Amino acid sequence: MHVLRRILDILMPTACSYCSSSVGDSAVPFFCSACWNDFAVMSGPLCPSCGRQFESSEALRHSPDHCCLDCRKQTPFFDQAVSIGYFEGPLREAIHQFKYRPCRSLGVPLGRWMAENLGAVRALDLVIPVPLHSSRLRQRGFNQALLLANQVADSFSLPLCYDNLVRLKRTKPQVELSPEERLQNVKNAFSLLVPDRMIGKSVLIVDDVYTTGATMNECSRILKEAGAVRVSALTIARAV
Numbered sequence: 001m002h003v004l005r006r007i008l009d010i011l012m013p014t015a016c017s018y019c020s021s022s023v024g025d026s027a028v029p030f031f032c033s034a035c036w037n038d039f040a041v042m043s044g045p046l047c048p049s050c051g052r053q054f055e056s057s058e059a060l061r062h063s064p065d066h067c068c069l070d071c072r073k074q075t076p077f078f079d080q081a082v083s084i085g086y087f088e089g090p091l092r093e094a095i096h097q098f099k100y101r102p103c104r105s106l107g108v109p110l111g112r113w114m115a116e117n118l119g120a121v122r123a124l125d126l127v128i129p130v131p132l133h134s135s136r137l138r139q140r141g142f143n144q145a146l147l148l149a150n151q152v153a154d155s156f157s158l159p160l161c162y163d164n165l166v167r168l169k170r171t172k173p174q175v176e177l178s179p180e181e182r183l184q185n186v187k188n189a190f191s192l193l194v195p196d197r198m199i200g201k202s203v204l205i206v207d208d209v210y211t212t213g214a215t216m217n218e219c220s221r222i223l224k225e226a227g228a229v230r231v232s233a234l235t236i237a238r239a240v
Helices: 002-011 069-073 089-100 104-118 134-140 144-155 179-186 214-225
Strands: 080-086 126-129 165-167 190-192 202-210 230-238
Touching: 080 089, 080 104, 089 104, 089 202, 089 230, 104 144, 104 230, 126 144, 144 202, 165 214, 179 214, 190 214, 202 214, 214 230
Parallel strands: 080 230, 126 202, 202 230
Antiparallel strands: 165 190
C-alpha cells in the first residue's frame, strides 16, 4: 500500500509543489490555484531592447527608446526581448518541475499563461523554439521550448517552424557558466538547415528563461544573417 501511495503521488500529486498545501480542484497539475495565480509578472520600466528592468523610470521619461548600458555597449542581434515573469517563487518552481522532473504536462498551462500575458504582438511570420541538441533531446524526451512555442503559435494563429533552426553542438548547461562563458558556450552552436526560408521574415523565437541573453542573441544572429528582417525573443521568465 505504501508503494502504491507513492506511485499515485507521482502521477496525481495531492500536494502543491511550491507550498505543499492541497492541490484541491486546481486545473493545473502539481500546483494549487493560489500559487499558480501568484506568478510575478514583469513590470516597467524596462529596456526596450533586452527587457532588463531599470531601477528608475527616469531613464525612459524623456527618451522612451533609451536602452540599458549593456545594449548601448553591444547592440543585440534581436530587435526586442520580452520576458513575461520574474524567475522566482512559484514560477521558478513551475519551470524547474517542467524541465527537470520532468513534468511535460505543465507545458500547456505555462505556454498559455505566457501567451495570455504577452498582450498584442507585432506582425509576425513564424514562431521558432530554441532547439535542443539531439543527445539532450533523447535524454530529456522533449524540448521544453517547443511545447511553449506551440502554445504561443496556437494562441496567435501563427505558423510554428521547429525543423529549420538546429543546435550543432551539445553545449554545457548555461546555468553552470559565467556570463563570459555563456557567450563562448553558444558561439556557432546553431545553424539553419534551409536558410532561404528566413528571407524577409519577422520571427519570434521562444525559450523558457532569459538570463544573460546569450542563447537568444546567438539564435538571432543566425536568423538575421539568413535574411530575417526582424527577430523578437520571448521567454516565460527572466532571471534578475
